[in-house]
Amino acid sequence: MTEEETVPAVRADRLYKVFGKEGPRAVDLLSDGRHRDEISELNVTAAVIDVTFDVEPGEIFVVMGLSGSGKSTLIRMLNGLLEPTSGVVEIDGTDITTLPSNQLRRLRSQHVSMVFQHFALFPHRTVLENAAYGLEVSKTPRAERREKAYHALGLVGLEGWENHVPEQLSGGMKQRVGLARALTAETDIILMDEAFSALDPLIRRDMQTQLLELQASLGKTVVFITHDLNEAMLLGDRICMLRDGRVAQIGTAEEILNAPADSYVANFVEDVDRSRVLTAASVMLPPSEGLDSSVAPVHPDTTLANLFHRASRSPAPLPVVDDSGRLVGELDGSALLAALAPNGGEAGGAGVSGTGTTVTAEPGRPVSKEGGRP
Amino acid sequence: MSAYTTGDAVTVPQVPVGETFELVINWLRANLSALFDLIGEVIGTSVRTLSDFLSEPSATQLTLLGCAIIAVGLATRGRARAVTVAVAAYLALYLVEALTGVLASVIGSLPGGLFYWAMELFDAGYVFPPLVLTLVLLVALLSIAAQRQWAPAGVVALAWLLVLVGQHILGVQFELFAVLIFAALAILISGWRLAVFTVLGFLLIISMDRWLEAMSTLALVLVATGLAVAIAIPIGILAAYSNRVSAVLKPILDFMQTMPAFVYLIPAIAFFGVGQVPGVIATIVFAMPPGVRLTELGIRQVDQELVEAGEAFGAPNMQILRGIQLPLALTTIMAGINQVIMLSLSMVVIAGMVGAGGLGNVVYSGIARADVVLGFEGGVAVVILAIFLDRLTASVTRFSPAARAKRMTVG
Numbered sequence: 001m002t003e004e005e006t007v008p009a010v011r012a013d014r015l016y017k018v019f020g021k022e023g024p025r026a027v028d029l030l031s032d033g034r035h036r037d038e039i040s041e042l043n044v045t046a047a048v049i050d051v052t053f054d055v056e057p058g059e060i061f062v063v064m065g066l067s068g069s070g071k072s073t074l075i076r077m078l079n080g081l082l083e084p085t086s087g088v089v090e091i092d093g094t095d096i097t098t099l100p101s102n103q104l105r106r107l108r109s110q111h112v113s114m115v116f117q118h119f120a121l122f123p124h125r126t127v128l129e130n131a132a133y134g135l136e137v138s139k140t141p142r143a144e145r146r147e148k149a150y151h152a153l154g155l156v157g158l159e160g161w162e163n164h165v166p167e168q169l170s171g172g173m174k175q176r177v178g179l180a181r182a183l184t185a186e187t188d189i190i191l192m193d194e195a196f197s198a199l200d201p202l203i204r205r206d207m208q209t210q211l212l213e214l215q216a217s218l219g220k221t222v223v224f225i226t227h228d229l230n231e232a233m234l235l236g237d238r239i240c241m242l243r244d245g246r247v248a249q250i251g252t253a254e255e256i257l258n259a260p261a262d263s264y265v266a267n268f269v270e271d272v273d274r275s276r277v278l279t280a281a282s283v284m285l286p287p288s289e290g291l292d293s294s295v296a297p298v299h300p301d302t303t304l305a306n307l308f309h310r311a312s313r314s315p316a317p318l319p320v321v322d323d324s325g326r327l328v329g330e331l332d333g334s335a336l337l338a339a340l341a342p343n344g345g346e347a348g349g350a351g352v353s354g355t356g357t358t359v360t361a362e363p364g365r366p367v368s369k370e371g372g373r374p
Numbered sequence: 375m376s377a378y379t380t381g382d383a384v385t386v387p388q389v390p391v392g393e394t395f396e397l398v399i400n401w402l403r404a405n406l407s408a409l410f411d412l413i414g415e416v417i418g419t420s421v422r423t424l425s426d427f428l429s430e431p432s433a434t435q436l437t438l439l440g441c442a443i444i445a446v447g448l449a450t451r452g453r454a455r456a457v458t459v460a461v462a463a464y465l466a467l468y469l470v471e472a473l474t475g476v477l478a479s480v481i482g483s484l485p486g487g488l489f490y491w492a493m494e495l496f497d498a499g500y501v502f503p504p505l506v507l508t509l510v511l512l513v514a515l516l517s518i519a520a521q522r523q524w525a526p527a528g529v530v531a532l533a534w535l536l537v538l539v540g541q542h543i544l545g546v547q548f549e550l551f552a553v554l555i556f557a558a559l560a561i562l563i564s565g566w567r568l569a570v571f572t573v574l575g576f577l578l579i580i581s582m583d584r585w586l587e588a589m590s591t592l593a594l595v596l597v598a599t600g601l602a603v604a605i606a607i608p609i610g611i612l613a614a615y616s617n618r619v620s621a622v623l624k625p626i627l628d629f630m631q632t633m634p635a636f637v638y639l640i641p642a643i644a645f646f647g648v649g650q651v652p653g654v655i656a657t658i659v660f661a662m663p664p665g666v667r668l669t670e671l672g673i674r675q676v677d678q679e680l681v682e683a684g685e686a687f688g689a690p691n692m693q694i695l696r697g698i699q700l701p702l703a704l705t706t707i708m709a710g711i712n713q714v715i716m717l718s719l720s721m722v723v724i725a726g727m728v729g730a731g732g733l734g735n736v737v738y739s740g741i742a743r744a745d746v747v748l749g750f751e752g753g754v755a756v757v758i759l760a761i762f763l764d765r766l767t768a769s770v771t772r773f774s775p776a777a778r779a780k781r782m783t784v785g
């Protein structure tokens with residue numbers, strides 16, 4: 001494998017953050033494998049423990065964990081708002097833990113911007129001035145930064161709102177301004193701390209789709225934090241599952257769905273709406289000889305949720321055809337249904353119907369029931 | 375009660391608190407007298423100048439006031455550079471004139487016809503070079519305003535001309551114009567209600583024949599407040615940034631605020647003698663604490679996530695302070711300044727005891743002579759000043775960026 005070709009956009013290496021006076025000693029104990037509850041006599045809070053990962057340029061890397069699992073602490077170390085107790089953070093190959101504060105500021109303004117859970121818009125500035133903030137900090141001439149802020153506000157669908165103040169906007173619009181502010185700063189990396197958690201479900205879905213579109217066209221590196229695994233699976237090229245400050249598993253959505261590292265992850269995964277995560281490519285069968293070529297083909301990246309209707313209407317299997325027009329596989333209704341059962345089906349069948357009632361996403365319910373029936 | 379003095383009373387050793395304080399003061403007087411003289415000189419001069427200006431401004435001072443209003447107006451309307459050039463040129467010429475007197479000789483060499491009519495009109499014996507300079511500045515600023523077609527400059531110039539003509543040619547006393555100027559200020563910053571109050575209240579002061587004292591008090595309060603705020607805001611900022619500074623400051627501020635205000639007068643007199651200066655110093659010490667407290671509170675109240683947003687985009691601390699914390703804390707800070715002004719006014723009478731003059735003196739003589747009329751009239755004049763200053767400073771927050779944003783939401 002040739003891993004050394006590209007420098008990771010963000011690299012965390014054996015990262016620890018322990019709040020409290022005895023932090024360094026706690027790190028020694030924790031690195032011997034102790035749980036964070038076992039060091040309670042030191043009177044410290046171990047928020048992030050031994051976290052290591054690389055984020056490739058252009059990737060959406062999702063950090064997922066429950067409340068208090070150390071997500072915010074982790075993301076604040078990635079742009080140097082918090083100093084790690086131990087370990088290294090590299091941004092585009094630069095170790096930021098040793099940077100003097102003025103260089104750290106420069107690095108933030110040129111390479112890393114951030115979107116906040118509660119928007120953190122400046123109430124005394126207009127939408128345009130908010131969006132232009134990053135460029136104002138980097139002393140870009142006024143005309144240029146206004147133009148770029150206009151452009152970014154257009155990208156997030158807020159043209160016409162430039163001269164309003166944040167208080168006049170709805171929650172979803174405020175977060176669009178937050179996103180525009182991060183885009184205007186023209187950094188290659190964007191950190192998003194539970195950026196969509198405060199939005200209601202429909203707007204949230206909108207924002208997720210928009211983020212994916214923007215990322216596809218602008219190629220930003222995104223580190224996205226969420227406590228919602230469905231969101232993680234939808235957005236993330238790769239997902240880092242945090243548990244009590246430690247990494248439980250890092251992998252693509254499919255890897256985590258199909259091979260959970262431990263029972264903790266497996267428990268989480270049961271609640272995921274698999275039909276929105278798995279794609280045609282991951283469940284298709286090799287193309288058979290007599291495939292009916294009159295059936296309209298599907299793209300390998302289509303999620304299963306978008307295939308049920310087609311598959312149930314079509315008597316013949318659906319051909320799967322990639323961007324270059326090559327036939328890569330075929331799909332039928334039974335393959336789709338089988339894919340919905342956890343870990344390939346048999347063992348998990350009972351578990352699925354047992355947890356079917358706790359699945360939150362609307363379309364998940366009928367799907368997982370059907371998945372358990374055969 | 376005297377039972378305790380006999381028998382087995384435990385003797386508590388006497389700690390020489392007051393004596394130690396006196397020693398410190400004597401040491402300071404002996405070693406830092408030059409510093410205190412300088413401070414006294416600066417404060418004394420500024421109070422006197424301001425008080426003269428408020429009661430009987432010279433033509434030059436009036437012209438300068440007009441210039442200042444127009445300059446600020448133009449600067450906030452995007453002509454800051456041109457205004458700066460004009461003002462800088464003025465200051466340079468002024469300095470040259472003060473050092474060499476070259477302007478006087480230039481004026482002397484010009485044909486007299488240029489000036490005689492004006493001298494005659496204003497009944498002046500000679501041409502005062504700084505006035506000429508200031509007039510030139512006014513013309514320069516007016517021409518910048520004309521370029522911008524900023525009409526209010528014309529209004530200011532007209533008002534200036536009216537006051538000058540009224541005062542020097544018609545001989546109307548300046549007090550009446552001053553009432554109008556204060557009323558204009560009230561309309562601009564607060565609204566017509568305060569303007570009506572201002573006219574009635576200040577006319578009442580004139581009719582009680584307490585105008586000069588009132589202006590002297592106003593000058594004292596303004597200088598004391600200005601200095602107190604100039605000291606309080608930086609300290610408040612430090613306290614907001616550092617928990618340790620805040621912890622140390624808290625008892626000191628409590629002490630400053632609860633110590634009976636009279637007590638400050640004693641060391642103040644020791645350092646600065648009697649007069650306005652010890653009055654100002656005692657007022658600053660007594661009135662400063664709310665300025666510090668509310669500045670600290672205001673900055674600490676700013677949403678931490680907003681500060682973090684500034685940091686996350688790489689803004690230096692100074693820029694976060696100026697661009698985020700201070701604007702959002704402004705309403706609270708202004709409430710603090712308002713408190714400082716109110717406390718200063720309540721110190722005025724006490725300051726009168728050390729010969730600070732003004733309304734304090736009037737009230738104090740009223741007490742000393744058991745003269746109800748004198749005491750009451752002085753007191754009423756203080757109240758009028760207090761209400762005027764209170765409402766005015768309370769309205770200033772209307773111009774803060776945060777308040778402007780609020781208005782947009784409503785509108």
Ligand SMILES: Nc1ncnc2c1ncn2[C@@H]1O[C@H](COP(=O)(O)OP(=O)(O)OP(=O)(O)O)[C@@H](O)[C@H]1O
Nearest residue numbers: 019045046047066067068069070071072073074227
């Ligand atoms: N400045 C701090 N001082 C002490 N402890 C802290 C500090 N910041 C965070 N913690 C602790 O670190 C732990 C992790 O907090 P963190 O905010 O990173 O969690 P999170 O995963 O972001 O949770 P949430 O979903 O609620 O935002 C928590 O136990 C928290 O109490």
Ligand SMILES: [Mg+2]
Nearest residue numbers: 071072073194
């Ligand atoms: Mg958090």
